[in-house]
Amino acid sequence: MAVVSVFLSFSISDSPLAIALRDGLQERGIAVWKAPESIPPGVDWAAAIHAGLHQQQVFLLLWTDAAMASANVSKEINLAIQHHRLILPLKLTAALPSGGQAYHLSTIQWLDGQGLPLPVLLDAVEARCRELVRQGAQVMVSAPA
Numbered sequence: 001m002a003v004v005s006v007f008l009s010f011s012i013s014d015s016p017l018a019i020a021l022r023d024g025l026q027e028r029g030i031a032v033w034k035a036p037e038s039i040p041p042g043v044d045w046a047a048a049i050h051a052g053l054h055q056q057q058v059f060l061l062l063w064t065d066a067a068m069a070s071a072n073v074s075k076e077i078n079l080a081i082q083h084h085r086l087i088l089p090l091k092l093t094a095a096l097p098s099g100g101q102a103y104h105l106s107t108i109q110w111l112d113g114q115g116l117p118l119p120v121l122l123d124a125v126e127a128r129c130r131e132l133v134r135q136g137a138q139v140m141v142s143a144p145a
Helices: 012-027 045-055 071-082 099-105 118-138
Strands: 005-009 031-033 058-063 086-091
Touching (some): 005 012, 005 071, 012 031, 012 118, 045 071, 058 071, 058 118, 071 099, 086 118
Parallel strands (some): 005 031
């Protein structure tokens, strides 16, 4: 089974869910990069996020109302697109992206997690992350010519 690593993008307001997903995915053998735990003391926050995002295979976006309003989540989405990460937006609200977020996420199929209990949500996220990594470059956004 291929090693799978995930960068977890979320709003600080959604920290309890982010922690539960991180713990559940790690128990299933998926490495998860999550701020602030993955940032060593004394390291520049922005540089650590940039490096962490670049080093992980899958960009897992927890899409909530709070994430939609987060400037940091928007920056992470932009970085994920620039670094041609495998992007898995996990829809946890009925609200759709707008502006720059809509521009970057408009061509990516979302995983609908609305109302799912945590074990079912973890099953779906784990399966999709593993499939994305297995498929590799076939599903990655191609670099501009």
